[in-house]
Structures are given as C-alpha cells and as structure tokens.
Amino acid sequence: MSATRLLVLGVVRGYGRAHGYLIGSELLAWGADRWANVKWGSIYHALRQLTKAGSLIEDNLATRTEYEITAHGEQEFQRLLRNAIRQPEHRPDMLGAGLALLPALSRQDAISLLGQRLAALESERDDAGVQLRKSRGPEHIGELYTLWEQSAQSGADWTRGLRSRLEAGKYVMAGEPGSPGEPGSWPATD
Template sequence: MECSRGGLNPLSVLVLGLLNERSRMHPYEMVQTLIARHEDRFANVRPGSLYHAVDRLTEMGLIRVADVERQGNRPERTLYETTDAGVAAMTDRVAGMLASSKQEYPELFLAVAQAHELDRRTVLEMLAQRLDAMRSELDDITGARHTLLAAGKPELFYLDLGVRITTLTAQIGWLEELVEAMSTGAMVWTDDPDFRAGDLRAQNERAPDSSSPHPHDQPAPRDSTKG
C-alpha cells in the first residue's frame, strides 16, 4: 500500500528508522530505545501512541510481523520488521522534510504577535520565565553535544542538536533585546499613559496616499511634431 509524503508523522518515521536499523523489534522495546536515546524530543513517545503507530504502519504495509515470541509464562511478544515499501516511504518522507520550507506555527511567534494584548509588566514577567527555561534548555543541549563529540560519536547522528543550539541562541538574543526595549521604555506599550491605540493602528494600516497620481495615470507628454 502506498504512503504519501505527508502520511508519515514524526513518530512513524522514528519507528521505521529503528526497524531499519535493528531489523526486528517489539513495540515496548521501541519505546525504551527511543527514550534512552532522548528521541522523544522529536515526537510524543508513549506506549499507547507508539502501539497505535505500529498498527497503522502495519495496515499501510510499511512494516509487518516478523515473528511471535513466547518465553515461559510470559505473554507473547510480536516482533516487527520493515518492508521495502516502508524503507522507501521513510526515506522519501525524510527527503521531503529536508527540502520543504512548509509554514509551521510555533507558539512563540503567535505569542509575541499578540503580546500587545497584555500589560507591560505581565509581558516582562512571562518573558523572564521563558528566557530562564530557554537558557536552561540551551545549556542542556550544548552539554549533550559536547559530551557526544568528546566521546567520538559521529556528528551525523545528532545534527539536530546543532540546529537547535543555533535557533535557541538566536531566539534568546532577540527576546533579550525585546526585554531591554520594554524595560527601559524605549518601546511604546499599550498601558503607557499617553498611548493612543487608534493613532498607532491607523499608522500601521494606512494605505498609500491616494491623492498622489499613480505613474500610469500621469498625462502622456505632448508630441511637439503634431499641431
């Protein structure tokens, strides 16, 4: 059964990647491995969600049952493996994600776009909390990357840490500049005593001056050769 590029969610890509690497695994082992590798940073790795992903991938023909094990009185364990279609779908999806510049919807962008709905003090307090969390995350990721590099682990297996460090560093820098501007009063805000929302909104939305003729509306120069 075919799978479109958009048909594989992040957890499904992780499952296919594991099975392509390990050949045969049972779902609970997949959960343990993904969490041990901290790959739950890419998707919501929970037993229930992973079992659902395994069922869906099986229905799509991208993985299949390889074996059913039973040891003593323990419950049966179903082992899965990828199919050729599964490997093709996974590599196609990864290639598509690398090439795509599809619009995403990060909450941070929405939050700063609508921050003017809050008073200055609240915005500064919330940004202080966010910056503390982001700096802590940046320290953790930077430390993890240094540890992996020092251990001689090939960087190609954790390239995401590099892009996350760069992104976090840029976002922290921008937010720090915003906090500075708001703290010093350099940026006007909605709860300023002399704030006039109507004037600012009008400036933001003002259309070009219609009294000025458009270049195409100017009269054509007169041909002096004509009487």
C-alpha cells in the first residue's frame, strides 16, 4: 500500500485539493493500475487511512468529499518519496510512484538520493556475484544469483543515466520556475 499512499498523497498535494474521482482518474491516466497495481478500491482505502492518520483532512461537500494534505501528510509524502527514490526494491511499484512524483524534489535532493540508490544497487550486484561464486547448492541455483547480479547492474546503469540527465538540467524540479512539484501547482480540472 505504500506506493498507493505515496501516489494519493502526491496527487492531493499536486492539486492542493482533490476528490477521490479526480485522484483515481489522474492515477489511471498515468497507467498506475499497471505499474503500481492501483485500483479504485485501494485509492479510497488509502484516502480513509491517510485521513485517519492525520495526513489528509477531508471536507464533505454536498456532492463529494475533497481532501487536502496536512503538515503531517507533507512529512509522510516526503519520507515515502525519498525512500522510493533512494531504496532499490525488487517490485517496481515504489520506484514507479517515486518517478511519477520526482519533480516534488529539488534537483540536488534527487541527485543525492539517486547516488544512494546507485551505491545500494552496486552493493547488491557485488553481493550477488559473491554468492554466485560461493554457491554450493544445485548448479541451476546459480541462475538466481546471475539474475540478481544482472538486474542490479541494469538498475545501476539506469540510475546512473537518470542522475546524469538531472545533472545536465533535464526536467523541471521543485524550486525551479514552472515546477509541477510545488504544492497546489497542478492546474484545476473541474
């Protein structure tokens, strides 16, 4: 649920104020149902849980409920976003959510977090190589370590590339003119 929580917080934050249907429509337009397994039910569940936790406040209007992010919600959003960029995971949903909301970070923060991700991936790659050489199990088990080694190397190559693109000025990031990463900076749709 962390990817869904991050995405829901990010959309509410981006619009400044949003209702469930707007959040769901936005996330489905991004394809989050495919890469983060976001479903309508998980969106509304996240809204209830985030409200209960004090990350969102709700305003019950006559026709719908609208949500706004709280100071606590901003802290939770930043924590989830930074972890999504910094920490490699075998499932792609958190990284996908982090990338979808990447402009909410300053350029320097994103570059620094990607540096931490790169170091972790290189360590995973090296550890998998060591395990491959030390493996005493059935011969075909080596394929598992080879997969981990190559996956970590591929992740490191991609991370290095994104970091270089950011260093070269690609994408508008938080604190820069026209950034879509500032709270309430997304255009209203209703």
